[in-house]
Amino acid sequence: MSLFGIGTMIYVALLLINAMAILSEDRFLARIGWVSASRQIRDVNTGFQQTYDHTNAYGTVQGEAGMKARLIDLISAVRTLMRIPLIVINTVVILYELAWG
Amino acid sequence: MSQFNSHSPPPLRHPVPTHPAYIPEPPSTPASPQGYQRFSSSPGPGQPQQQQSYPSHVPAYTSPFQHSQPPIPPQYQTGMNMHHMQPQTQQQHPLPPQQNAHMSGPDYAAWGFDGATAQLGMQLGQSAVAAGQEYVQRNFGTIIPSYHIKHYFNVSNSYVIKKLRLLLFPWMHKTYFRRPRAQGEWLPPRNDINSPDLYIPVMAVFTYILLTTLNSGINSKFSPLVLGESASRSTAVLLLDFCFVRLGCYILNIQGSSQVMDLIAYGGYKFVGVIFTLAAGFLGVKGPLWTMVFLYAFAGYAFFLLRSLRAVILPDPASVPATHATATVTQAQRRRRIIFLLLEALMQILYMGWLVRI
Numbered sequence: 001m002s003l004f005g006i007g008t009m010i011y012v013a014l015l016l017i018n019a020m021a022i023l024s025e026d027r028f029l030a031r032i033g034w035v036s037a038s039r040q041i042r043d044v045n046t047g048f049q050q051t052y053d054h055t056n057a058y059g060t061v062q063g064e065a066g067m068k069a070r071l072i073d074l075i076s077a078v079r080t081l082m083r084i085p086l087i088v089i090n091t092v093v094i095l096y097e098l099a100w101g
Numbered sequence: 102m103s104q105f106n107s108h109s110p111p112p113l114r115h116p117v118p119t120h121p122a123y124i125p126e127p128p129s130t131p132a133s134p135q136g137y138q139r140f141s142s143s144p145g146p147g148q149p150q151q152q153q154s155y156p157s158h159v160p161a162y163t164s165p166f167q168h169s170q171p172p173i174p175p176q177y178q179t180g181m182n183m184h185h186m187q188p189q190t191q192q193q194h195p196l197p198p199q200q201n202a203h204m205s206g207p208d209y210a211a212w213g214f215d216g217a218t219a220q221l222g223m224q225l226g227q228s229a230v231a232a233g234q235e236y237v238q239r240n241f242g243t244i245i246p247s248y249h250i251k252h253y254f255n256v257s258n259s260y261v262i263k264k265l266r267l268l269l270f271p272w273m274h275k276t277y278f279r280r281p282r283a284q285g286e287w288l289p290p291r292n293d294i295n296s297p298d299l300y301i302p303v304m305a306v307f308t309y310i311l312l313t314t315l316n317s318g319i320n321s322k323f324s325p326l327v328l329g330e331s332a333s334r335s336t337a338v339l340l341l342d343f344c345f346v347r348l349g350c351y352i353l354n355i356q357g358s359s360q361v362m363d364l365i366a367y368g369g370y371k372f373v374g375v376i377f378t379l380a381a382g383f384l385g386v387k388g389p390l391w392t393m394v395f396l397y398a399f400a401g402y403a404f405f406l407l408r409s410l411r412a413v414i415l416p417d418p419a420s421v422p423a424t425h426a427t428a429t430v431t432q433a434q435r436r437r438r439i440i441f442l443l444l445e446a447l448m449q450i451l452y453m454g455w456l457v458r459i
Binding site for chain 2: 008067
């Protein structure tokens with residue numbers, strides 16, 4: 001009856017976050033153009049006043065680019081922020097599965 | 102005793118005057134040669150406080166000792182000795198020896214350390230516990246703000262009835278915008294029917310869990326696992342719904358007053374429709390008629406959700422103050438948000454269909 005409880009949901013969320021964290025920025029995301037815009041611009045001319053151009057570029061396009069930029073930001077945030085916690089959580093889950101799974 | 106209780110000292114004073122020597126006083130005073138001592142000690146100006154503090158100390162004193170050693174001969178004897186010392190010293194100064202006897206508790210010696218150390222330790226312990234409680238309250242208070250939670254439970258009977266009617270028959274309701282009380286504050290649910298509350302979702306979730314258990318009991322398949330399974334399922338649905346809306350709000354760059362509790366409350370209202378369908382099933386509605394009931398419940402909830410989340414996702418340009426540049430929503434963005442809203446409303450049929458399939 002219960003094919004999908006809260007435990008399954010936690011597993012699914014963990015696997016999804018793992019999948020997001022595993023994406024390599026240099027090898028995969030840059031190839032399909034999913035690099036965060038700040039990094040792209042920083043490559044062109046390394047400066048601080050990039051933010052204005054950045055928002056202007058977004059203000060003009062705004063639609064698809066907005067969503068895409070949000071997604072890219074989300075992925076990079078997950079990759080940056082969740083790296084250390086994911087190691088711990090994955091270890092705990094693996095040990096649990098080894099013992100009682 | 103009642104007057105003693107009314108004048109009972111604050112809890113910080115408890116460890117200080119723990120004094121077992123005071124207990125055997127009534128039997129011993131007649132034996133003491135100074136009869137006037139007893140008489141003068143009770144109505145004196147300084148004495149009533151001591152007298153008052155003594156009975157209220159008795160439970161505080163006896164309980165730890167019953168823990169440590171149920172028969173208490175040693176300190177009882179020391180107490181008697183202390184007491185026999187007491188009247189002689191009281192002849193010169195009535196008050197200071199009393200305090201002295203209070204301060205230097207011989208009972209701590211029975212525990213293995215002197216009174217000052219014990220008092221220091223107990224005060225340290227109490228302050229540590231108080232600091233810990235304050236720490237917990239401060240840190241978890243930021244995660245789950247208690248004031249906001251209380252705001253969501255501020256309901257009345259008429260509000261609950263009206264809201265349930267609105268949830269089941271949302272077709273005739275005109276406006277779904279909440280009314281602000283002040284700048285940045287909303288009216289509580291008691292005064293505003295469009296305000297989301299948490300009372301109905303919480304009760305609905307519990308009712309749903311009990312109904313699934315009742316169903317399995319009717320089919321004589323009851324086991325305590327059913328409770329946990331349905332609770333886990335309803336929690337999973339709530340979390341999934343909330344995460345979906347939150348992710349959509351993030352990707353679509355929707356900045357609004359979409360608070361966590363609001364979204365959870367809106368998601369929790371789906372249990373009302375689910376319970377409606379389950380009740381119809383219990384009443385013997387079967388087959389296509391039951392499907393019709395389910396579809397009606399879904400349609401009602403989806404309509405309600407569309408109208409309610411519209412205030413969150415598509416803020417009215419007139420109502421939103423034009424201070425933020427992000428408040429201006431372009432046409433493409435607006436279309437995308439409407440699509441997201443429709444998708445969210447249509448996804449409810451999955452959640453509800455999963456919930457009613459018990």
